[in-house]
Amino acid sequence: MTLRVLVVEDDRDIRTLMQSSLAVEGFEVFTAVSLSEARALLQHTPPEVVVLDLGLPDGDGLELVRHIRQHHALPIVVVSARHQEAQKIQLLDAGADDYLTKPFHVGELLARIRVALRHRGTALAPAVTEYHLDDLHINLALRTVEVGGQAQHLTPTEFKLLARLVRSAGRVVTHRQLLADVWGAEFTQHTHYLRLYMAQLRAKLGLAQAHDADAGLIDALFGLLHADRVDFTLFFRRLAAVRAVAPRDGAAHDAAGCRDLVADRAAL
Numbered sequence: 001m002t003l004r005v006l007v008v009e010d011d012r013d014i015r016t017l018m019q020s021s022l023a024v025e026g027f028e029v030f031t032a033v034s035l036s037e038a039r040a041l042l043q044h045t046p047p048e049v050v051v052l053d054l055g056l057p058d059g060d061g062l063e064l065v066r067h068i069r070q071h072h073a074l075p076i077v078v079v080s081a082r083h084q085e086a087q088k089i090q091l092l093d094a095g096a097d098d099y100l101t102k103p104f105h106v107g108e109l110l111a112r113i114r115v116a117l118r119h120r121g122t123a124l125a126p127a128v129t130e131y132h133l134d135d136l137h138i139n140l141a142l143r144t145v146e147v148g149g150q151a152q153h154l155t156p157t158e159f160k161l162l163a164r165l166v167r168s169a170g171r172v173v174t175h176r177q178l179l180a181d182v183w184g185a186e187f188t189q190h191t192h193y194l195r196l197y198m199a200q201l202r203a204k205l206g207l208a209q210a211h212d213a214d215a216g217l218i219d220a221l222f223g224l225l226h227a228d229r230v231d232f233t234l235f236f237r238r239l240a241a242v243r244a245v246a247p248r249d250g251a252a253h254d255a256a257g258c259r260d261l262v263a264d265r266a267a268l
Contacts, residue, residue: 002028002181003122005113006047008038008064009079010056014102018051018079021106022113024129024141026167028181035059039067047074048122049113052096054080062094069095075116079104131166136205138166145205152204157182161197 005027009015019029030045032038035058041047050068054061065076078091081102088099097116100109114124131138135148140163145152154162161182176188183193 002026003049003117003124004028004030004045004047006030006032006038006041006045006050008032008035008050008056008061009053010034011053014053017106018109021110022051025110026163033057035061035064038064042068042072046072049074049117050076051109051113052076052078054078054082054091062091065091065094065096073120075113075120077109077112077116079109138162140166147205154201154204158197158200158204162201 003026005022007015007018007022007029009018009031010033015031015033019031022029030041030047032041033056035056038050038052042050050064052061052064056064061078061080065078068074068076075097076095077098077100078096079100079102082088083101091099097119098112100112117124129140137146138144143159145154145159145162161178164178164181175191175194179188179190179193183190187193
C-alpha cells in the first residue's frame with residue numbers, strides 16, 4: 001500500500017522539490033503551507049509521516065508538533081533553517097522524531113524518513129527509480145520510458161501504473177492494492193481499468209501480439225500466480241506472456257473507463 005506523507009512547507013520551491021522527490025520514491029504526497037491547513041489535512045487525510053518546516057505564516061511548527069503528539073503517533077521529521085542546538089532539543093523533546101537543517105540533500109531527507117518509519121514498525125527499502133530489461137529502460141525520476149532507444153510517450157495514468165509495477169517487481173500485489181494506489185480507494189472494484197490501461201502500456205512498450213480483439217483488451221495482468229494476486233517480477237521477465245488473471249466483470253470499455261482514458265490522454 002502506498003504511504004502518505006504530509007509536507008508542511010510555505011516555501012514553494014522547497015515544497016515542490018520535496019513533493020516531486022517523495023513521489024518518485026512511491027509516496028502519496030499531500031502539502032500544506034500553514035498550520036491551519038496542516039491540521040485540516042491531519043484530520044481528514046491522516047498521513048503515515050509528517051515532514052515539517054517551522055516558520056509558517058500562521059504560527060510556529062512547534063505548535064503542530066505538540067498538536068500531533070496529542071492526537072497521533074505518526075513520525076515527524078522537522079526540516080528547518082534554524083540550527084541552534086537549544087531549538088533542536090526543544091523540538092525533539094516536544095515529540096519530533098528527527099531534525100534536518102536546511103539546506104539539505106534530498107537523499108538524506110529520504111533516508112531520515114525511512115528511519116523514522118522503521119522506528120514505528122514500517123520498514124522501507126530505498127525505492128527503485130531505474131529499471132533495465134533488454135531494450136526497455138524506465139527512469140522514474142526523469143519520468144522517461146525508452147524501448148530500443150526510442151522514447152515512449154505515456155499518459156500520466158499510464159506512467160503512474162508503470163511506476164507502480166516497477167516498484168512492485170519481485171513482490172506479490174493484489175489487484176485491489178494496485179487499483180487503490182493508482183486510481184484511489186474508491187476504484188478497487190474497477191478491474192476493467194487495469195485491462196484497459198495494461199493494454200495501452202503493452203502496446204506502447206511494443207508488446208502487442210497477434211491476439212484477437214478480446215485478448216487485446218488484456219483479460220488480465222502480466223504474469224500469473226493466483227486468481228487475484230500478481231508477482232510483478234513475472235511482469236518484467238515475461239512481458240509478452242499474457243494470461244487471464246483478473247476476474248471478468250463485463251464491459252471493459254464502459255463509459256467511465258473511456259472517459260478516464262480520454263481525459264488522461266488530453267493531459268499530455
